[in-house]
Amino acid sequence: MKAGPCGGDGGDGGTVIVRGKKEVKNLNTFATKKAFVAEDGGQGENFNKTGHRGADSILYVPLNTEVVNTMLKTKIVITEVDHDYILCKGGKGGRGNDKFKSATNQTPKHAEPGTPGESFHFKIILKLIADAGFIGLPNAGKSSLLNEITNARVATAPYPFTTLEPNLGAFEHFVIADVPGLIEGASKGKGLGSRFLKHIEKVKVLYHCISAESDTPENEYNTVRTELSNSNPILIEKKELILLTKIDLLEPEARKKRIKALEKKLGLPVLGVSIHDLDSIEALKKNIRDNVEV
Ligand SMILES: Nc1nc2c(ncn2[C@@H]2O[C@H](COP(=O)(O)OP(=O)(O)OP(=O)(O)O)[C@@H](O)[C@H]2O)c(=O)[nH]1
Ligand SMILES: [Mg+2]
Numbered sequence: 001m002k003a004g005p006c007g008g009d010g011g012d013g014g015t016v017i018v019r020g021k022k023e024v025k026n027l028n029t030f031a032t033k034k035a036f037v038a039e040d041g042g043q044g045e046n047f048n049k050t051g052h053r054g055a056d057s058i059l060y061v062p063l064n065t066e067v068v069n070t071m072l073k074t075k076i077v078i079t080e081v082d083h084d085y086i087l088c089k090g091g092k093g094g095r096g097n098d099k100f101k102s103a104t105n106q107t108p109k110h111a112e113p114g115t116p117g118e119s120f121h122f123k124i125i126l127k128l129i130a131d132a133g134f135i136g137l138p139n140a141g142k143s144s145l146l147n148e149i150t151n152a153r154v155a156t157a158p159y160p161f162t163t164l165e166p167n168l169g170a171f172e173h174f175v176i177a178d179v180p181g182l183i184e185g186a187s188k189g190k191g192l193g194s195r196f197l198k199h200i201e202k203v204k205v206l207y208h209c210i211s212a213e214s215d216t217p218e219n220e221y222n223t224v225r226t227e228l229s230n231s232n233p234i235l236i237e238k239k240e241l242i243l244l245t246k247i248d249l250l251e252p253e254a255r256k257k258r259i260k261a262l263e264k265k266l267g268l269p270v271l272g273v274s275i276h277d278l279d280s281i282e283a284l285k286k287n288i289r290d291n292v293e294v
Helices: 142-149 195-200 217-231 252-266 278-291
Strands: 016-020 057-061 066-069 074-077 084-088 122-125 132-136 167-171 174-178 205-211 239-245 270-272
Touching (some): 066 084, 132 142, 132 217, 142 174, 142 205, 142 239, 174 278, 239 252, 239 278, 270 278
Parallel strands (some): 205 239, 239 270
Antiparallel strands (some): 066 074, 167 174
């Protein structure tokens, strides 16, 4: 007995997908691997069986990552957890020879090739959003604290406006932002202005740094609060913790008094810290673990 053709259709190719994951905090995967290819669809099989669909290739990235298609000049922002954002669609499987049977040709040898899948170049841009932010007047010691607490190594100096752009540092699974110092009138463009405050709009906790060098810490506090409020009222709604920095500059007795007095004036708890006192740095780390949810 002579059998007619019964070749099934080819399977569709897999898709290249990008997925946002909360636990992913960097783009390290992409440092070594540069090309991501989904699997080809399987060959059509006998007895009219369609070939298997190719496996997808999935790229995991932090939330808020931007993926730019440099060929089509389009951009997507990965904002949803576990949602599939399709980067390249797989090709369609070709029709098997069974589909080419006709009245005049019952034994076609011909089968259709599948269409190629899409292939693009992408630029993947990390847009980490900090979990906590250090704010305060210039020279309050924000960058020095960032260096102590996180893996950041940013410039610090004994004068205002050392930091001109926000810095990020990672400590355990927390990402912390250090923003340039604010001064009175920052919301109206004085000093470096307040444009970089957008980087802390999404933080869960603000650590307000006030230097123990100041004789009027409550005035410094109010200056910064006013600028935050004028720039973006969302910022003063946020959970805020006060750090009295550089406490090594005060005698131990004066430290306690200064902290107590400030707590009373502000009606908020104040943590004394110094980059020269490891215990205080450990206490700050604990405070971050206890107060900042990721
Ligand atoms: N004694 C003492 N000095 C400190 C401490 N922390 C920071 N400093 C010094 O204070 C100065 C200012 O520190 P920075 O970390 O640059 O301050 P900043 O708040 O980032 O300043 P801007 O970037 O200008 O806003 C530097 O000379 C630091 O060495 C501290 O705990 N104790
Ligand atoms: Mg700084």
